[in-house]
Amino acid sequence: MQRIAISTIRKMSSNTEPLNNFANFGKKIVCIGRNYAEHAAELGNKVPTKPMIFLKPTSAYLQEGQGNIKLPPNCTEIHHEVELGIVIGKSGSNILESSAMEHVGGYTLALDMTERKLQSDLKSKGHPWSLAKGFDTSCPVGGFLDASRIDNVDDVRLWLKVNGETKQDGNTKDMIFRVPTLLSFISQYMTLEVGDLVLTGTPSGVGPVRSKDVIVAGLNDDLLQIEFSVE
Numbered sequence: 001m002q003r004i005a006i007s008t009i010r011k012m013s014s015n016t017e018p019l020n021n022f023a024n025f026g027k028k029i030v031c032i033g034r035n036y037a038e039h040a041a042e043l044g045n046k047v048p049t050k051p052m053i054f055l056k057p058t059s060a061y062l063q064e065g066q067g068n069i070k071l072p073p074n075c076t077e078i079h080h081e082v083e084l085g086i087v088i089g090k091s092g093s094n095i096l097e098s099s100a101m102e103h104v105g106g107y108t109l110a111l112d113m114t115e116r117k118l119q120s121d122l123k124s125k126g127h128p129w130s131l132a133k134g135f136d137t138s139c140p141v142g143g144f145l146d147a148s149r150i151d152n153v154d155d156v157r158l159w160l161k162v163n164g165e166t167k168q169d170g171n172t173k174d175m176i177f178r179v180p181t182l183l184s185f186i187s188q189y190m191t192l193e194v195g196d197l198v199l200t201g202t203p204s205g206v207g208p209v210r211s212k213d214v215i216v217a218g219l220n221d222d223l224l225q226i227e228f229s230v231e
C-alpha cells in the first residue's frame, strides 16, 4: 500500500506556501454533492440517503497565483462553492470508518466552481455533470495544511466572500455525512490514492460570480485563506 512519508507531507504543511505541483499530486478529485441540508434545499434538492459522488479531472486545478478562474465556453451562470478538501496521505480501498482518519494526510480549501445553468440542463436530460463541474480552473485550491493543523474536522468554519460581501458562512458540523463515512463509502468503489483530493461539499449561500469578481474564502478565522479573481 503506497504511503506518502509524513515527513514529506510535513514539509508541505504551510498555510502560506502553495502546494507545488498540486495538479500532479493526485490522480483524482472526488467531490461530494448535497452534503449540507441547507444547500440541498436552496437548489430544490432532497437530502441524499447515501453520499452523492462526482469527479473533477486534475486538469481543473488552479493554484493561487497561477492565474484567474476562467469562464467555460457559452457560460451563462458560474457559481462559487467553498469546500473543505481532504488530501489523502495513505492509499486504501474498503476503508473502515473506524480507521478512515489514518488515511488523511492533510487538508486544503477549495472552490467547486460550477456552471449551474449547464448543470441544470444536463440534469434534466439525465446526463452526467462532467462539463458543468470539470472545466479548466473549476477547482481553485489553497495551500496544504498538515493533518495536525485541524484538531476536530467536525467543527471547521468555512466562509466565502465575493467583492468583500459574505456569501457563504458554514461549518462542517452541519455535514450530513462525516469525513470517515465519506472516505469509507468512496473507497468501496474507488481506491483512494495518495494525493487524491476529496471535496466534502458546500454549505448554503452559493451564487453567481461574474468577470472581474474577487473571491476570498477561508477556514476558521485565520487557519487558511485563498483569493481568486474571475477572468
Ligand SMILES: O=C(O)/C=C/C(=O)CC(=O)C(=O)O
Pocket: 031, 032, 033, 034, 035, 036, 039, 043, 045, 081, 112, 114, 200, 201, 202
Ligand atoms: O443537485 C444539484 O442541483 C447540484 C448539486 C451540486 O452542485 C452539489 C455540490 O457540488 C455540493 O453540494 O457541493
Ligand SMILES: [Mg+2]
Pocket: 031, 032, 033, 081, 083, 112, 201, 202
Ligand atoms: Mg460542490
